[in-house]
Amino acid sequence: MKYRILILLATILFSLTGIAQDNVTGVILNENGKPAKKIKIRVKGRMKMFSTSSKGTFELNNVKMGDTLLIYPNKKLVAYIPMLAIPTYTIHLGQNSLRYATDEKTITCMYQKIPEQTYNSNIITYEKMQQLDANNLIDLLRGNVAGLQINYSDGQMKASIRGSSSFTLSTEPLLIVGGTEYHSLEEANNAISVEDIREIEIKKDGSEYGMKGANGVIIIRIK
The missing domain is CATH 2.60.40.1120 (Carboxypeptidase-like, regulatory domain)
Structure with a gap:
Protein backbone atom coordinates (compact mmCIF):
# COMPACT_ATOMS: atom_id res chain seq x y z
CA MET A 1 0.00 0.00 0.00
CA ILE A 114 1.65 51.55 -23.25
CA PRO A 115 2.35 54.37 -20.75
CA GLU A 116 4.32 57.22 -22.29
CA GLN A 117 7.66 57.79 -20.61
CA THR A 118 9.11 61.17 -19.73
CA TYR A 119 11.90 61.59 -22.25
CA ASN A 120 15.43 62.13 -21.05
CA SER A 121 18.15 61.63 -23.65
CA ASN A 122 20.70 60.74 -20.96
CA ILE A 123 18.66 58.02 -19.24
CA ILE A 124 17.48 54.62 -20.42
CA THR A 125 14.64 53.60 -18.13
CA TYR A 126 13.60 50.03 -17.37
CA GLU A 127 10.38 50.62 -19.30
CA LYS A 128 12.36 51.75 -22.33
CA MET A 129 14.72 48.77 -22.05
CA GLN A 130 11.76 46.39 -22.14
CA GLN A 131 10.86 47.72 -25.58
CA LEU A 132 14.36 47.12 -26.96
CA ASP A 133 15.60 43.85 -28.41
CA ALA A 134 18.85 43.74 -26.43
CA ASN A 135 20.93 40.74 -25.40
CA ASN A 136 23.60 42.62 -23.46
CA LEU A 137 24.72 46.02 -22.19
CA ILE A 138 26.34 46.92 -25.51
CA ASP A 139 23.08 46.31 -27.36
CA LEU A 140 21.24 48.53 -24.86
CA LEU A 141 23.65 51.42 -25.29
CA ARG A 142 24.23 51.26 -29.04
CA GLY A 143 22.08 53.86 -30.82
CA ASN A 144 19.86 54.56 -27.81
CA VAL A 145 21.71 57.46 -26.16
CA ALA A 146 22.36 60.80 -27.84
CA GLY A 147 26.07 61.57 -28.01
CA LEU A 148 27.20 58.06 -27.04
CA GLN A 149 29.28 56.32 -29.68
CA ILE A 150 30.21 52.64 -29.68
CA ASN A 151 32.88 51.45 -32.12
CA TYR A 152 35.04 48.38 -32.64
CA SER A 153 38.71 49.18 -32.03
CA ASP A 154 41.79 47.10 -31.17
CA GLY A 155 39.74 43.92 -31.02
CA GLN A 156 37.17 45.31 -28.57
CA MET A 157 33.94 47.27 -28.49
CA LYS A 158 34.65 50.69 -27.00
CA ALA A 159 32.43 53.56 -25.90
CA SER A 160 33.01 57.29 -26.08
CA ILE A 161 30.81 60.20 -25.02
CA ARG A 162 30.76 63.16 -27.40
CA GLY A 163 31.25 66.41 -25.54
CA SER A 164 33.16 65.01 -22.57
CA SER A 165 36.48 66.61 -21.62
CA SER A 166 39.10 63.93 -22.08
CA PHE A 167 42.41 64.37 -20.24
CA THR A 168 43.51 60.75 -20.49
CA LEU A 169 44.95 58.54 -23.19
CA SER A 170 41.82 56.40 -23.21
CA THR A 171 38.57 57.87 -24.56
CA GLU A 172 36.34 55.41 -22.72
CA PRO A 173 34.08 56.69 -19.96
CA LEU A 174 34.03 55.37 -16.43
CA LEU A 175 31.38 52.66 -16.10
CA ILE A 176 29.80 52.00 -12.71
CA VAL A 177 27.79 48.78 -12.40
CA GLY A 178 25.93 48.49 -9.13
CA GLY A 179 28.62 50.54 -7.39
CA THR A 180 31.59 48.70 -8.93
CA GLU A 181 33.83 50.71 -11.26
CA TYR A 182 34.98 49.45 -14.67
CA HIS A 183 37.24 51.27 -17.09
CA SER A 184 36.18 49.57 -20.32
CA LEU A 185 32.87 48.76 -21.95
CA GLU A 186 33.90 45.15 -22.55
CA GLU A 187 34.62 44.61 -18.83
CA ALA A 188 31.28 46.11 -17.78
CA ASN A 189 29.44 44.15 -20.45
CA ASN A 190 30.89 40.88 -19.17
CA ALA A 191 30.08 41.76 -15.57
CA ILE A 192 26.33 42.30 -15.89
CA SER A 193 23.36 40.42 -17.31
CA VAL A 194 20.87 42.54 -19.20
CA GLU A 195 18.10 40.99 -17.07
CA ASP A 196 19.59 42.60 -13.94
CA ILE A 197 19.71 46.18 -15.24
CA ARG A 198 17.15 48.62 -13.81
CA GLU A 199 18.32 51.91 -15.31
CA ILE A 200 21.22 53.43 -17.22
CA GLU A 201 22.33 57.05 -16.85
CA ILE A 202 24.97 58.79 -18.94
CA LYS A 203 26.82 61.78 -17.52
CA LYS A 204 28.91 63.79 -19.97
CA ASP A 205 30.33 65.82 -17.09
CA GLY A 206 31.97 63.33 -14.75
CA SER A 207 33.92 65.90 -12.74
CA GLU A 208 32.39 64.66 -9.48
CA TYR A 209 34.39 61.45 -10.00
CA GLY A 210 37.68 63.29 -10.47
CA MET A 211 40.11 62.30 -13.21
CA LYS A 212 38.40 58.93 -13.50
CA GLY A 213 35.32 60.68 -14.87
CA ALA A 214 37.14 62.92 -17.33
CA ASN A 215 35.68 60.98 -20.27
CA GLY A 216 32.20 60.96 -18.82
CA VAL A 217 30.44 58.36 -16.71
CA ILE A 218 27.93 55.62 -17.47
CA ILE A 219 26.01 54.51 -14.39
CA ILE A 220 24.27 51.13 -14.59
CA ARG A 221 21.81 50.68 -11.75
CA ILE A 222 20.82 47.10 -11.02
CA LYS A 223 17.72 45.54 -9.49
Whole structure:
Protein backbone atom coordinates (compact mmCIF):
# COMPACT_ATOMS: atom_id res chain seq x y z
CA MET A 1 0.00 0.00 0.00
CA LYS A 2 2.79 2.41 0.95
CA TYR A 3 4.58 1.53 -2.29
CA ARG A 4 1.49 2.47 -4.32
CA ILE A 5 1.14 5.76 -2.46
CA LEU A 6 4.79 6.61 -3.17
CA ILE A 7 4.30 5.86 -6.86
CA LEU A 8 1.17 8.05 -6.92
CA LEU A 9 2.95 10.93 -5.18
CA ALA A 10 5.91 10.64 -7.55
CA THR A 11 3.57 10.71 -10.54
CA ILE A 12 1.77 13.82 -9.25
CA LEU A 13 5.07 15.56 -8.52
CA PHE A 14 6.36 14.78 -12.01
CA SER A 15 3.16 16.11 -13.57
CA LEU A 16 3.31 19.32 -11.55
CA THR A 17 6.93 19.81 -12.52
CA GLY A 18 6.02 19.51 -16.17
CA ILE A 19 3.23 22.05 -15.78
CA ALA A 20 5.27 24.43 -13.66
CA GLN A 21 7.97 24.96 -16.25
CA ASP A 22 7.92 24.05 -19.90
CA ASN A 23 8.30 25.27 -23.45
CA VAL A 24 5.35 27.03 -25.06
CA THR A 25 4.66 27.39 -28.77
CA GLY A 26 1.96 29.29 -30.57
CA VAL A 27 0.75 31.15 -33.63
CA ILE A 28 -0.65 34.67 -33.86
CA LEU A 29 -3.25 35.43 -36.54
CA ASN A 30 -4.46 38.83 -37.72
CA GLU A 31 -8.06 39.99 -38.11
CA ASN A 32 -8.32 38.13 -41.42
CA GLY A 33 -7.11 34.87 -39.92
CA LYS A 34 -3.74 35.09 -41.65
CA PRO A 35 -0.34 34.73 -39.92
CA ALA A 36 0.75 37.94 -38.19
CA LYS A 37 4.51 38.24 -38.65
CA LYS A 38 6.96 40.39 -36.68
CA ILE A 39 4.58 40.79 -33.72
CA LYS A 40 6.66 41.60 -30.63
CA ILE A 41 6.19 39.34 -27.60
CA ARG A 42 7.97 38.74 -24.32
CA VAL A 43 7.45 37.21 -20.89
CA LYS A 44 6.82 39.80 -18.17
CA GLY A 45 9.89 40.32 -16.00
CA ARG A 46 12.27 39.27 -18.77
CA MET A 47 14.13 41.70 -20.98
CA LYS A 48 14.39 39.52 -24.07
CA MET A 49 11.91 40.44 -26.78
CA PHE A 50 10.83 37.95 -29.46
CA SER A 51 9.09 38.40 -32.80
CA THR A 52 6.73 36.03 -34.57
CA SER A 53 8.07 34.36 -37.70
CA SER A 54 6.81 34.90 -41.25
CA LYS A 55 4.24 32.20 -40.45
CA GLY A 56 3.13 33.97 -37.28
CA THR A 57 4.67 31.35 -35.00
CA PHE A 58 6.64 31.74 -31.78
CA GLU A 59 8.37 29.56 -29.20
CA LEU A 60 9.20 30.41 -25.59
CA ASN A 61 11.42 28.43 -23.23
CA ASN A 62 11.10 27.84 -19.49
CA VAL A 63 7.65 29.37 -19.08
CA LYS A 64 6.05 28.85 -15.68
CA MET A 65 2.42 28.63 -14.70
CA GLY A 66 1.46 32.12 -13.54
CA ASP A 67 3.86 33.91 -15.90
CA THR A 68 2.38 36.67 -18.03
CA LEU A 69 2.90 36.89 -21.78
CA LEU A 70 2.99 40.40 -23.23
CA ILE A 71 1.91 40.81 -26.85
CA TYR A 72 2.42 44.10 -28.67
CA PRO A 73 0.00 44.40 -31.65
CA ASN A 74 1.67 47.73 -32.42
CA LYS A 75 4.05 50.25 -30.82
CA LYS A 76 1.33 51.88 -28.70
CA LEU A 77 -0.67 48.90 -27.40
CA VAL A 78 -0.03 45.78 -25.32
CA ALA A 79 -2.09 42.81 -24.16
CA TYR A 80 -1.38 40.73 -21.05
CA ILE A 81 -2.00 36.98 -21.28
CA PRO A 82 -1.79 34.84 -18.12
CA MET A 83 0.06 31.63 -18.97
CA LEU A 84 -2.06 28.54 -18.35
CA ALA A 85 -1.33 24.82 -18.68
CA ILE A 86 -1.57 25.08 -22.46
CA PRO A 87 1.40 23.86 -24.53
CA THR A 88 0.26 25.57 -27.75
CA TYR A 89 -1.62 28.86 -28.19
CA THR A 90 -3.58 30.06 -31.21
CA ILE A 91 -4.06 33.80 -30.69
CA HIS A 92 -6.39 35.90 -32.83
CA LEU A 93 -5.72 39.64 -32.98
CA GLY A 94 -8.70 41.97 -33.15
CA GLN A 95 -9.10 45.70 -33.44
CA ASN A 96 -9.41 46.34 -29.70
CA SER A 97 -8.59 42.95 -28.19
CA LEU A 98 -7.21 39.49 -28.82
CA ARG A 99 -8.65 36.09 -28.04
CA TYR A 100 -7.51 32.51 -27.62
CA ALA A 101 -9.26 29.26 -26.74
CA THR A 102 -8.74 26.78 -23.92
CA ASP A 103 -10.41 23.38 -23.55
CA GLU A 104 -13.22 25.02 -21.60
CA LYS A 105 -13.75 28.51 -23.01
CA THR A 106 -12.53 31.36 -25.18
CA ILE A 107 -10.58 34.07 -23.35
CA THR A 108 -10.54 37.69 -24.50
CA CYS A 109 -7.80 40.15 -23.48
CA MET A 110 -8.32 43.85 -24.12
CA TYR A 111 -5.46 45.95 -25.44
CA GLN A 112 -3.99 48.56 -23.12
CA LYS A 113 -2.06 51.69 -23.97
CA ILE A 114 1.65 51.55 -23.25
CA PRO A 115 2.35 54.37 -20.75
CA GLU A 116 4.32 57.22 -22.29
CA GLN A 117 7.66 57.79 -20.61
CA THR A 118 9.11 61.17 -19.73
CA TYR A 119 11.90 61.59 -22.25
CA ASN A 120 15.43 62.13 -21.05
CA SER A 121 18.15 61.63 -23.65
CA ASN A 122 20.70 60.74 -20.96
CA ILE A 123 18.66 58.02 -19.24
CA ILE A 124 17.48 54.62 -20.42
CA THR A 125 14.64 53.60 -18.13
CA TYR A 126 13.60 50.03 -17.37
CA GLU A 127 10.38 50.62 -19.30
CA LYS A 128 12.36 51.75 -22.33
CA MET A 129 14.72 48.77 -22.05
CA GLN A 130 11.76 46.39 -22.14
CA GLN A 131 10.86 47.72 -25.58
CA LEU A 132 14.36 47.12 -26.96
CA ASP A 133 15.60 43.85 -28.41
CA ALA A 134 18.85 43.74 -26.43
CA ASN A 135 20.93 40.74 -25.40
CA ASN A 136 23.60 42.62 -23.46
CA LEU A 137 24.72 46.02 -22.19
CA ILE A 138 26.34 46.92 -25.51
CA ASP A 139 23.08 46.31 -27.36
CA LEU A 140 21.24 48.53 -24.86
CA LEU A 141 23.65 51.42 -25.29
CA ARG A 142 24.23 51.26 -29.04
CA GLY A 143 22.08 53.86 -30.82
CA ASN A 144 19.86 54.56 -27.81
CA VAL A 145 21.71 57.46 -26.16
CA ALA A 146 22.36 60.80 -27.84
CA GLY A 147 26.07 61.57 -28.01
CA LEU A 148 27.20 58.06 -27.04
CA GLN A 149 29.28 56.32 -29.68
CA ILE A 150 30.21 52.64 -29.68
CA ASN A 151 32.88 51.45 -32.12
CA TYR A 152 35.04 48.38 -32.64
CA SER A 153 38.71 49.18 -32.03
CA ASP A 154 41.79 47.10 -31.17
CA GLY A 155 39.74 43.92 -31.02
CA GLN A 156 37.17 45.31 -28.57
CA MET A 157 33.94 47.27 -28.49
CA LYS A 158 34.65 50.69 -27.00
CA ALA A 159 32.43 53.56 -25.90
CA SER A 160 33.01 57.29 -26.08
CA ILE A 161 30.81 60.20 -25.02
CA ARG A 162 30.76 63.16 -27.40
CA GLY A 163 31.25 66.41 -25.54
CA SER A 164 33.16 65.01 -22.57
CA SER A 165 36.48 66.61 -21.62
CA SER A 166 39.10 63.93 -22.08
CA PHE A 167 42.41 64.37 -20.24
CA THR A 168 43.51 60.75 -20.49
CA LEU A 169 44.95 58.54 -23.19
CA SER A 170 41.82 56.40 -23.21
CA THR A 171 38.57 57.87 -24.56
CA GLU A 172 36.34 55.41 -22.72
CA PRO A 173 34.08 56.69 -19.96
CA LEU A 174 34.03 55.37 -16.43
CA LEU A 175 31.38 52.66 -16.10
CA ILE A 176 29.80 52.00 -12.71
CA VAL A 177 27.79 48.78 -12.40
CA GLY A 178 25.93 48.49 -9.13
CA GLY A 179 28.62 50.54 -7.39
CA THR A 180 31.59 48.70 -8.93
CA GLU A 181 33.83 50.71 -11.26
CA TYR A 182 34.98 49.45 -14.67
CA HIS A 183 37.24 51.27 -17.09
CA SER A 184 36.18 49.57 -20.32
CA LEU A 185 32.87 48.76 -21.95
CA GLU A 186 33.90 45.15 -22.55
CA GLU A 187 34.62 44.61 -18.83
CA ALA A 188 31.28 46.11 -17.78
CA ASN A 189 29.44 44.15 -20.45
CA ASN A 190 30.89 40.88 -19.17
CA ALA A 191 30.08 41.76 -15.57
CA ILE A 192 26.33 42.30 -15.89
CA SER A 193 23.36 40.42 -17.31
CA VAL A 194 20.87 42.54 -19.20
CA GLU A 195 18.10 40.99 -17.07
CA ASP A 196 19.59 42.60 -13.94
CA ILE A 197 19.71 46.18 -15.24
CA ARG A 198 17.15 48.62 -13.81
CA GLU A 199 18.32 51.91 -15.31
CA ILE A 200 21.22 53.43 -17.22
CA GLU A 201 22.33 57.05 -16.85
CA ILE A 202 24.97 58.79 -18.94
CA LYS A 203 26.82 61.78 -17.52
CA LYS A 204 28.91 63.79 -19.97
CA ASP A 205 30.33 65.82 -17.09
CA GLY A 206 31.97 63.33 -14.75
CA SER A 207 33.92 65.90 -12.74
CA GLU A 208 32.39 64.66 -9.48
CA TYR A 209 34.39 61.45 -10.00
CA GLY A 210 37.68 63.29 -10.47
CA MET A 211 40.11 62.30 -13.21
CA LYS A 212 38.40 58.93 -13.50
CA GLY A 213 35.32 60.68 -14.87
CA ALA A 214 37.14 62.92 -17.33
CA ASN A 215 35.68 60.98 -20.27
CA GLY A 216 32.20 60.96 -18.82
CA VAL A 217 30.44 58.36 -16.71
CA ILE A 218 27.93 55.62 -17.47
CA ILE A 219 26.01 54.51 -14.39
CA ILE A 220 24.27 51.13 -14.59
CA ARG A 221 21.81 50.68 -11.75
CA ILE A 222 20.82 47.10 -11.02
CA LYS A 223 17.72 45.54 -9.49
